[in-house]
Amino acid sequence: MRIEGSEQVEEAVSLAQQAEWQDITPIEQEEGEGSMCPIAYTDEYRELMGYLRAVMAVGEVSERALALTARVIEENPGHYTVWVYRKRLVEELESDIAEELDWVCDISCKFPKNYQLWHHRESLVTRLWAPSNALLVSEDQRITNPVLRRELQFLDAAIDEDSKNFHAWSYRQWLVSTYALWTQELAFVDTMINQDVRNNSAWNQRYFAILANRNPSVVRLEADVAKSEIEYVVEHIKLAPNNDSPWSYVTGLLLRHAPSMLYTDLLPRIKQLAADNAYQAAMTLTPFYWSALLDIYEQQSADHPDLKKQLIDESSAICDQLASETDIIHCRYWNFRKTSLDTC
Amino acid sequence: MTMFGTNQLLVDKHVEFIQNLDKKQDGLEYWMTEHLRVSGIYWGLVALFLLDRPQALDHEQIIAYVRGCQNADGGFGGHTNHDSHLLYTMSSVQILSMLNALDQIDGKKVTKYVLSLQQTNKQTNGQTTVCGDVWGEHDTRFAFIAMAVLSFFNTQDQLDTNGIVEYIRGAMNYDGGFGSKPGGESHAAQVYTCVAALAVAGRLDVVDRDRLSGWLAERQLLCGGMNGRPQKLEDVCYAWWVGSALDILRRRHWISAEKLVEFVVSAQDENGGIADRPGDVADVYHTCFGIAGLSLVRYPGLNEVDPVYCMPRSVVKRLGLHKWQDKVPKSWSQ
Numbered sequence: 001m002r003i004e005g006s007e008q009v010e011e012a013v014s015l016a017q018q019a020e021w022q023d024i025t026p027i028e029q030e031e032g033e034g035s036m037c038p039i040a041y042t043d044e045y046r047e048l049m050g051y052l053r054a055v056m057a058v059g060e061v062s063e064r065a066l067a068l069t070a071r072v073i074e075e076n077p078g079h080y081t082v083w084v085y086r087k088r089l090v091e092e093l094e095s096d097i098a099e100e101l102d103w104v105c106d107i108s109c110k111f112p113k114n115y116q117l118w119h120h121r122e123s124l125v126t127r128l129w130a131p132s133n134a135l136l137v138s139e140d141q142r143i144t145n146p147v148l149r150r151e152l153q154f155l156d157a158a159i160d161e162d163s164k165n166f167h168a169w170s171y172r173q174w175l176v177s178t179y180a181l182w183t184q185e186l187a188f189v190d191t192m193i194n195q196d197v198r199n200n201s202a203w204n205q206r207y208f209a210i211l212a213n214r215n216p217s218v219v220r221l222e223a224d225v226a227k228s229e230i231e232y233v234v235e236h237i238k239l240a241p242n243n244d245s246p247w248s249y250v251t252g253l254l255l256r257h258a259p260s261m262l263y264t265d266l267l268p269r270i271k272q273l274a275a276d277n278a279y280q281a282a283m284t285l286t287p288f289y290w291s292a293l294l295d296i297y298e299q300q301s302a303d304h305p306d307l308k309k310q311l312i313d314e315s316s317a318i319c320d321q322l323a324s325e326t327d328i329i330h331c332r333y334w335n336f337r338k339t340s341l342d343t344c
Numbered sequence: 345m346t347m348f349g350t351n352q353l354l355v356d357k358h359v360e361f362i363q364n365l366d367k368k369q370d371g372l373e374y375w376m377t378e379h380l381r382v383s384g385i386y387w388g389l390v391a392l393f394l395l396d397r398p399q400a401l402d403h404e405q406i407i408a409y410v411r412g413c414q415n416a417d418g419g420f421g422g423h424t425n426h427d428s429h430l431l432y433t434m435s436s437v438q439i440l441s442m443l444n445a446l447d448q449i450d451g452k453k454v455t456k457y458v459l460s461l462q463q464t465n466k467q468t469n470g471q472t473t474v475c476g477d478v479w480g481e482h483d484t485r486f487a488f489i490a491m492a493v494l495s496f497f498n499t500q501d502q503l504d505t506n507g508i509v510e511y512i513r514g515a516m517n518y519d520g521g522f523g524s525k526p527g528g529e530s531h532a533a534q535v536y537t538c539v540a541a542l543a544v545a546g547r548l549d550v551v552d553r554d555r556l557s558g559w560l561a562e563r564q565l566l567c568g569g570m571n572g573r574p575q576k577l578e579d580v581c582y583a584w585w586v587g588s589a590l591d592i593l594r595r596r597h598w599i600s601a602e603k604l605v606e607f608v609v610s611a612q613d614e615n616g617g618i619a620d621r622p623g624d625v626a627d628v629y630h631t632c633f634g635i636a637g638l639s640l641v642r643y644p645g646l647n648e649v650d651p652v653y654c655m656p657r658s659v660v661k662r663l664g665l666h667k668w669q670d671k672v673p674k675s676w677s678q
């Protein structure tokens with residue numbers, strides 16, 4: 001059991017001076033003659049690493065080794081080897097996992113961009129509450145369980161700190177997927193999208209929540225779900241028409257899972273929006289509206305060859321407009337799109 | 345005047361910057377990055393090779409150092425006496441091949457190490473994952489590295505290529521991009537690793553070429569720089585991650601090379617090195633990927649870089665690894 005107070009006292013005194021460490025000879029980093037990468041350390045870090053190398057070399061499993069890994073990680077959390085060793089120590093010492101999770105929280109506060117801590121957390125949580133046991137109770141019981149509630153709170157804090165933290169969202173997907181927390185996820189995603197409609201990570205998570213671990217290649221979206229998503233997207237496009245994510249989300253979603261609804265349902269809604277006085281200017285100026293039209297017309301002419309000529313003419317004009325006015329930086333791309341229209 | 349006008353790449357300054365990297369031993373950053381020292385050397389070496397100054401670092405010294413990073417399990421650590429990891433195994437193999445010293449290590453041992461990280465007994469949906477190390481983290485990057493590393497030794501047939509390809513397919517998103525694992529948000533660096541892996545596997549048919557190319561082209565912002573995903577800031581390293589993927593897809597011409605060059609060149613430090621964006625502090629990672637990005641758009645004076653292996657094309661050809669190009673779908677010619 002770690003004794004918090006003594007750790008603080010230890011920090012002030014070098015390990016070499018401590019009775020507890022007298023039996024260990026630290027292993028100095030090899031910096032041979034003509035070494036191409038001689039490394040300078042602060043004295044403290046150098047000493048910590050020396051002792052760490054020594055205990056790792058003999059595979060020591062002890063509380064003092066565990067405390068040492070904490071100190072090294074607190075200095076240099078990017079050092080991946082230390083995390084592996086710590087994981088093993090926590091397992092073999094049967095340390096209190098809840099306390100360990102609290103310690104990880106502290107690391108996260110100090111180093112919000114560190115990514116090793118997520119994987120460490122994953123292994124701790126699955127040990128604390130095996131998924132196979134968790135899945136025996138209802139989702140409501142799962143989210144109110146202290147283990148998962150703590151994880152969701154931890155995630156809230158991390159995503160609050162950096163709403164696009166790639167590793168946090170990835171961990172969230174692992175948690176939701178492993179513990180089947182699907183029902184609450186869509187509500188969470190909605191909150192995040194409403195906080196920042198431009199958060200691409202949140203829109204990606206929406207797709208994840210809707211798919212709910214089903215294999216994408218076999219999912220056909222029910223018409224009412226698709227319509228509801230179209231409405232949701234249109235409402236959020238209104239907030240910021242020149243925003244990639246909702247456009248990309250809805251065209252991607254429908255292309256994959258309800259392609260004909262691109263032109264039967266999405267097309268009239270966005271045209272309606274573009275005709276609306278309040279949004280007309282913004283819609284005309286955003287490349288994403290015009291790009292969506294191209295995607296929609298492409299699908300429509302594939303499904304309805306009789307409309308092909310007319311749709312190609314319209315698409316061609318859109319490409320010209322994008323290349324010359326609306327989205328000049330991507331003109332090469334739009335010029336290509338134009339040349340490939342005939343071959344659709 | 346070249347097509348890039350007066351955009352000047354400060355070649356001599358960058359060479360000096362790279363040479364001085366191991367002399368900055370009093371810097372905090374230096375020992376904090378000890379665990380990825382091998383990758384740091386790889387980044388510096390690629391930059392020098394592309395700048396056509398390969399002799400600017402001592403080859404024998406580097407070879408001895410890298411060999412010293414190999415562990416008993418056959419893998420390489422980020423520094424001497426560091427545990428093995430796929431990332432550093434990749435950097436080590438890349439370094440040794442550039443220095444023509446690949447035959448100094450036992451390819452069978454490296455193969456064995458890489459295979460040990462493949463998770464064939466935990467498949468879902470026919471997907472085979474690859475872990476980065478014994479810790480068990482899996483990511484599409486590691487799937488790529490496994491395939492790439494084994495290709496150096498011509499042992500990639502020992503991998504469950506079909507299973508790995510299914511894993512990568514699973515990581516393909518509704519926007520045509522790829523994430524770090526199935527469901528993960530599309531990110532340009534992951535796009536590169538997935539597309540490069542599929543190139544090595546000869547399975548570029550998996551990619552939604554048009555949708556992905558469009559997504560990649562859209563990474564270029566008005567300032568000419570690229571971002572890694574929508575609504576994020578431009579960063580010099582994406583000149584490589586985005587450019588290489590577009591190159592493999594045979595769509596390099598979809599971005600404005602002139603504007604990209606302007607951006608990368610403006611992120612240079614006048615004392616050497618390239619930063620993530622203009623005005624920030626230079627580092628070897630951004631120096632490497634900025635120069636590699638410029639090489640992709642044929643900035644004059646730079647050696648050509650291979651978009652799959654991020655090494656000079658001449659080295660890739662010498663190793664016989666350029667054959668991935670023969671497996672690109674025939675209909676993809678530019």
